[in-house]
Amino acid sequence: MTFASRATPGVAVTFREALFTGLAPDGGLYHPVESPALAALFSSFDDSTSFEELARRTLAGILSPELAEHDVNQIVVRAFSFVPVLRRLDDSIMLLELFHGPTCAFKDFGAQFLAAAMEHLLEKSERRIQILVATSGDTGSAVAHAFFRRRNIDVVILYPSGRVSELQEMQLTTLGENVHALEVAGSFDDCQRLVKQAFQDSTLRERLRLTSANSINIGRLLPQSLYYVFAATRRGQLSGRAPVMCVPSGNFGNLTAGVYAWHWGLPVRGFIAATNANDVVPRYLRSGRFLPRPSAQTLSNAMDVGNPSNFERLEEIFRRDWRDMAAHIDGIATSDERTLATMGQVFRSHGLLVDPHTAVGIAAAKSALDADPATRSGQIVVLSTAHPGKFADTVLRATGKNPDLPDRLAACLRLPRRSLKVGPGFAELSRYLLDSFG
Numbered sequence: 001m002t003f004a005s006r007a008t009p010g011v012a013v014t015f016r017e018a019l020f021t022g023l024a025p026d027g028g029l030y031h032p033v034e035s036p037a038l039a040a041l042f043s044s045f046d047d048s049t050s051f052e053e054l055a056r057r058t059l060a061g062i063l064s065p066e067l068a069e070h071d072v073n074q075i076v077v078r079a080f081s082f083v084p085v086l087r088r089l090d091d092s093i094m095l096l097e098l099f100h101g102p103t104c105a106f107k108d109f110g111a112q113f114l115a116a117a118m119e120h121l122l123e124k125s126e127r128r129i130q131i132l133v134a135t136s137g138d139t140g141s142a143v144a145h146a147f148f149r150r151r152n153i154d155v156v157i158l159y160p161s162g163r164v165s166e167l168q169e170m171q172l173t174t175l176g177e178n179v180h181a182l183e184v185a186g187s188f189d190d191c192q193r194l195v196k197q198a199f200q201d202s203t204l205r206e207r208l209r210l211t212s213a214n215s216i217n218i219g220r221l222l223p224q225s226l227y228y229v230f231a232a233t234r235r236g237q238l239s240g241r242a243p244v245m246c247v248p249s250g251n252f253g254n255l256t257a258g259v260y261a262w263h264w265g266l267p268v269r270g271f272i273a274a275t276n277a278n279d280v281v282p283r284y285l286r287s288g289r290f291l292p293r294p295s296a297q298t299l300s301n302a303m304d305v306g307n308p309s310n311f312e313r314l315e316e317i318f319r320r321d322w323r324d325m326a327a328h329i330d331g332i333a334t335s336d337e338r339t340l341a342t343m344g345q346v347f348r349s350h351g352l353l354v355d356p357h358t359a360v361g362i363a364a365a366k367s368a369l370d371a372d373p374a375t376r377s378g379q380i381v382v383l384s385t386a387h388p389g390k391f392a393d394t395v396l397r398a399t400g401k402n403p404d405l406p407d408r409l410a411a412c413l414r415l416p417r418r419s420l421k422v423g424p425g426f427a428e429l430s431r432y433l434l435d436s437f438g
């Protein structure tokens with residue numbers, strides 16, 4: 001598979017190049033140029049196929065001949081020490097739990113694969129690379145854990161002082177070794193501006209090998225297709241019917257990865273784009289007009305995005321034909337009030353605690369079932385994107401129950417915190433980077 005940006009579709013690059021550059025030289029996102037035909041492969045998977053085997057064979061189908069089977073196997077083994085879990089909620093709805101990785105959110109799938117692929121492809125290299133990321137919370141911890149102890153790679157994470165939760169800060173600052181946390185006296189926007197400036201600075205570009213790991217990197221997107229393949233090929237659990245996939249969405253990377261898998265031949269009956277009050281995509285699906293606006297704060301804050309960057313990738317898959325997109329994707333927005341009510345109801349009916357992002361997905365699935373009873377003849381698979389323990393306050397408010405914090409998260413609260421305080425000016429960051437890695 002090769003990749004190209006929308007502005008220069010004729011200039012295709014390899015997976016390796018897209019991985020290490022992140023963005024195309026023209027500033028655009030990379031889109032897959034080819035669409036591999038994998039329907040036969042997918043139909044060979046069933047309930048007994050392990051996630052690891054399914055990942056190896058699907059990725060080989062996507063990345064060969066650029067990567068040999070041996071390379072793909074190495075990357076998969078190094079990336080996935082955890083698996084998705086498909087469980088039934090009720091007659092019509094199943095949950096695809098994606099929070100069994102090191103930081104308890106689905107972003108572990110993308111971040112771990114990106115880190116493992118970079119580590120493997122750097123094996124024969126003599127120079128180290130430096131991953132530079134700005135975070136407002138969760139993305140940073142998934143990236144920090146993914147790159148921890150990877151050879152030939154240093155990670156520098158910038159986070160806004162006093163503006164991330166205590167747990168998030170501890171996840172970023174207690175790893176140490178090749179993971180360097182910078183506490184910036186400023187806002188998340190300052191952190192992003194500093195990172196952007198660093199990538200444009202000619203001295204830094206000459207003396208360092210700065211690399212980004214942000215969510216638009218194709219190396220984070222492609223592995224997210226794998227759990228759609230996993231869910232839709234568990235035919236026994238699904239009673240033999242192709243499912244509808246319901247995806248709690250913010251920046252729309254997760255949904256895009258599912259639509260890629262469908263495009264490659266995965267039997268899926270359709271998608272639901274489930275959003276909170278930040279509903280620019282559901283509005284687009286109804287009207288054909290894409291009108292980004294400033295994001296609004298909600299309880300499902302990892303989905304508070306007013307201008308989703310992966311929207312253009314979705315548009316490309318459907319050749320910018322909104323009617324075609326709307327024929328395959330249903331957009332449903334859910335208020336905070338209904339999110340809380342859904343969390344309460346799921347707990348009372350099933351004894352299950354779910355986080356607010358998953359609840360937005362469940363609420364959307366229920367709306368779809370109410371609007372179109374025909375949907376009931378199959379299954380809706382709702383992606384469960386985070387562990388409820390990460391959103392304890394909201395879970396307590398909705399259900400009266402305090403969720404457990406998984407041990408792997410709680411462990412960091414007992415470790416010493418190590419971070420370096422820096423100001424919001426670029427000169428200080430530049431000096432730090434040159435002194436540490438130049």
Ligand SMILES: *Cc1c(COP(=O)(O)O)cnc(C)c1O
Nearest residue numbers: 249250251252253254302385386
């Ligand atoms: C990032 C995130 C989302 C949204 O995923 P996108 O790929 O940005 O649409 C949903 N839920 C949780 C818990 C997240 O961290």
